[in-house]
Amino acid sequence: MRIRPGRPRLDDYARYFDLPAAPDDAPLTITWAGVTTLFVTDGTSSIMTDGFFTRPPLVSVGVRRLASSDDRIDAALTRLGVDRLDAVIPVHTHFDHALDSAAVAARTGAELVGGTSVAHLGHGIPDDRVRVVDPGSTVAVGAFDVTMIRGHHCPPDRYPGDITAPVVQPARVSAYRCGEAWSIVAAHRQSGRRALIVGSAGYVEGALAGQQADVVYLGIGQLGLQSESYIETFWQETVRAVGARRVVCTHWDDFFRTLDRPLRALPYAGDDLDVSMTTLARLAETDGVSLHLPALWQPVEV
Numbered sequence: 001m002r003i004r005p006g007r008p009r010l011d012d013y014a015r016y017f018d019l020p021a022a023p024d025d026a027p028l029t030i031t032w033a034g035v036t037t038l039f040v041t042d043g044t045s046s047i048m049t050d051g052f053f054t055r056p057p058l059v060s061v062g063v064r065r066l067a068s069s070d071d072r073i074d075a076a077l078t079r080l081g082v083d084r085l086d087a088v089i090p091v092h093t094h095f096d097h098a099l100d101s102a103a104v105a106a107r108t109g110a111e112l113v114g115g116t117s118v119a120h121l122g123h124g125i126p127d128d129r130v131r132v133v134d135p136g137s138t139v140a141v142g143a144f145d146v147t148m149i150r151g152h153h154c155p156p157d158r159y160p161g162d163i164t165a166p167v168v169q170p171a172r173v174s175a176y177r178c179g180e181a182w183s184i185v186a187a188h189r190q191s192g193r194r195a196l197i198v199g200s201a202g203y204v205e206g207a208l209a210g211q212q213a214d215v216v217y218l219g220i221g222q223l224g225l226q227s228e229s230y231i232e233t234f235w236q237e238t239v240r241a242v243g244a245r246r247v248v249c250t251h252w253d254d255f256f257r258t259l260d261r262p263l264r265a266l267p268y269a270g271d272d273l274d275v276s277m278t279t280l281a282r283l284a285e286t287d288g289v290s291l292h293l294p295a296l297w298q299p300v301e302v
Contacts, residue, residue, distance in 0.1 A: 004268040007254070013277060016293040019248070019300045026301040027191040031080060032248070032294035034263075035255045036091050036199050036219050039080050040186055040302075045142030047087045047186065049197055050097045051104030053077075058256040065170030066095055068103040076259060077107065079297055085110035086142030087131075091199020091219065092153060093117045093163055093179035096255045105129065113141065114148075117163035117179025135180070147185040147211070152202030153178050154222045183238070185211055193302045196242050200251075201226070203237040213242040215302055217294075220280070221251035224272030231279045239289060247284060248292045248300075252276070263296060 022029040031039040037050040053076040054069040077083070085108040090098040093114070102121045105112040112122050113131045122130040133139055135150035153160070159177045167175045184197040196213035201223035216239050223231060239247055252273050253263045265273045284291040294300070 004272075007267040008265040008273040010263065010265055013273070013293055016249075016277070016291060017295050019292050019294065019298070022299040022301040026299070028188045028193050028302040029299040030195060030215075030217065030302055031297060031299045032217075032250060033076060033080060034253055034259055034296065035096055035221075036197070036217070036250050038197060038217055038250070039082060040144070040195065042143055042188060042190065045144065046082070046085050047089060047141055047144055047146070048082070048085050048104065048108075048110070049089050049091055049184065049199070051088050051090075051100050052097055052255070053104075053259065054100050055255050055258050056099075061095070061173050061256070065172055066099060066176075067170040068100045070103075072258065073100055073103055073107065077104070082108060084108050086144070087111045087113045087146070089113045089146070089148075089182075089184060090118055090121075091184065091197065092181040093121065093176055094153075094159060095173050095176040097199065098176060098179075111141065113139070113146070114182070115162075115180030117177065120163045120166050123166055123168055143189055145187045145189060147187070149183045149185065149207050149211070151181045151183045151198070151200065151204050151207060153181045154201035154226070156222070183208060185213060185242075188302070191302075195302055196238070196244065198238050201234060203234050205233075205237060208237065208241040211242045213244050215246040215248065216242065216244040217248050217250055219251040220249050220273075220276050221266070222271050224275035228279055231276070232283065235280065235283045239283075240287065244289065246290045246292070247280070248294050249276070249280065250294065252293070259296070 088105040088110045090101045138147040187194045194213045196216045
């Protein structure tokens with residue numbers, strides 16, 4: 001297969017960056033901070049997926065050992081207004097999700113929540129702040145009931161399998177194996193509002209049956225490399241499965257580029273946002289679902 005040069009133009013999708021900023025009195029907001037890092041808060045209780053802020057350049061990922069950047073983590077948490085979290089939940093344990101998860105949890109007093117692979121990332125975090133959960137279980141985290149549903153990583157998975165030994169930084173990218181790939185239903189007890197966070201463009205048929213969500217934050221990394229029928233099934237097993245009326249697409253940004261620079265889409269060599277958005281827009285229109293791309297750092301009401 002011949003790979004197209006270059007990358008999609010985000011200007012072509014300007015109309016999808018249309019979600020309004022949350023009002024000050026919003027009972028629950030979600031703020032996107034790149035890839036599938038999401039800050040979910042009611043102003044008192046807060047959870048975060050991933051917390052990936054270091055975003056090392058491609059050359060470092062390819063040839064060097066990786067370590068979290070204190071400066072980049074601190075800058076991002078300051079920008080988000082975060083000084084405390086109830087939980088940090090990696091959607092899976094590849095480096096572009098979980099490299100900084102333990103560091104963010106350590107800074108914010110959060111629990112580090114996930115499967116057995118996540119437990120091997122918690123170097124330096126007290127054991128009582130590392131919570132290993134079973135697939136399908138619902139755990140109380142602050143003001144949220146969080147249901148962890150096992151999914152699949154979108155093919156290809158370059159580092160499949162579980163992490164079976166402690167990962168101590170600096171570490172090779174290959175140390176960050178996929179581990180458990182989660183779809184996460186975050187239900188806010190006070191407002192009754194529910195968000196589904198799908199970390200990877202993979203699915204397990206029927207896994208989300210019986211779940212409900214108002215909005216889906218849909219990870220679409222590598223989705224544009226799949227067939228049209230795959231994308232349609234992915235939509236069926238995520239958005240339609242939970243009856244959501246709003247979809248916000250994540251994991252389309254070039255995560256080798258730091259957050260202090262303008263965002264750009266992943267290159268065609270790694271994904272094809274044009275293919276993803278064309279098919280997703282058609283499915284959304286058919287189902288009467290609003291489709292969006294998130295603006296960096298902007299809180300949006302659930």
